[in-house]
Amino acid sequence: MILDKLKDNYIFAVIRGKSAEDALEIARHAIKGGIYNMEITYTTPDASEVIKQLKAEFSEDDKVVIGAGTVMNLDLAKEAVVAGADFLVSPHYDKEIQRYALSEEVLYFPGCGTVTEIVQAMNGGAKIIKCFPGGVLGPNFIKDVHGPIPNVELMPSGGVSIDNIATWKQNGACAVGVGSALAADVKEKGYESVVAKAQEFVKACQ
Numbered sequence: 001m002i003l004d005k006l007k008d009n010y011i012f013a014v015i016r017g018k019s020a021e022d023a024l025e026i027a028r029h030a031i032k033g034g035i036y037n038m039e040i041t042y043t044t045p046d047a048s049e050v051i052k053q054l055k056a057e058f059s060e061d062d063k064v065v066i067g068a069g070t071v072m073n074l075d076l077a078k079e080a081v082v083a084g085a086d087f088l089v090s091p092h093y094d095k096e097i098q099r100y101a102l103s104e105e106v107l108y109f110p111g112c113g114t115v116t117e118i119v120q121a122m123n124g125g126a127k128i129i130k131c132f133p134g135g136v137l138g139p140n141f142i143k144d145v146h147g148p149i150p151n152v153e154l155m156p157s158g159g160v161s162i163d164n165i166a167t168w169k170q171n172g173a174c175a176v177g178v179g180s181a182l183a184a185d186v187k188e189k190g191y192e193s194v195v196a197k198a199q200e201f202v203k204a205c206q
Helices: 002-009 020-032 047-057 074-083 095-104 115-124 139-146 165-170 192-205
Strands: 011-015 037-041 065-069 087-089 107-109 129-131 154-156 176-178
Touching: 002 011, 002 065, 002 107, 011 020, 011 192, 020 037, 020 047, 020 192, 037 047, 047 065, 047 074, 065 074, 074 087, 074 095, 095 107, 095 115, 115 129, 139 154, 139 165, 154 176, 165 176, 165 192
Parallel strands: 011 037, 011 176, 037 065, 065 087, 087 107, 129 154
Antiparallel strands: none
């Protein structure tokens, strides 16, 4: 089941490429470094083409899961599903996207920043809820929400670093989203730096 695979992989690479080729290279090198959940954001030019290409390239690799991020509306959700996205992620909770995702049997992970939004998203059928912005909410947010709602699956995105990934995990995060930190050294050191960063994240997580 894709949901179990995503949680086992634990780290989502949130990829915001400057171009389609940039996004493809970051994704390929993140996978090489041991991160297997790819969230291709719709702030990336030609994001749907990137999703299609990665799906084709890694169709034989059982660990790799390719999805779409920054899915802001129903049209983008439809475009992502047609491209082959296995999951959809938004920075907000959108009931229309949720209903569509359920009808297509595609996972939808909406962004929520309050307990009210989290419960609404859970009631709507969301299996994982993105805590966003993670850097503002902090690891204790997850711990505190698990008090009254122990069964909720929460994934922070934003604010996850090599230094604090273990804390997020200890506090009950079912997965984490890692964005700009992965590609931080590309300009200076090239795409091989993404492999090294991915390996560091995986190691820090264990």
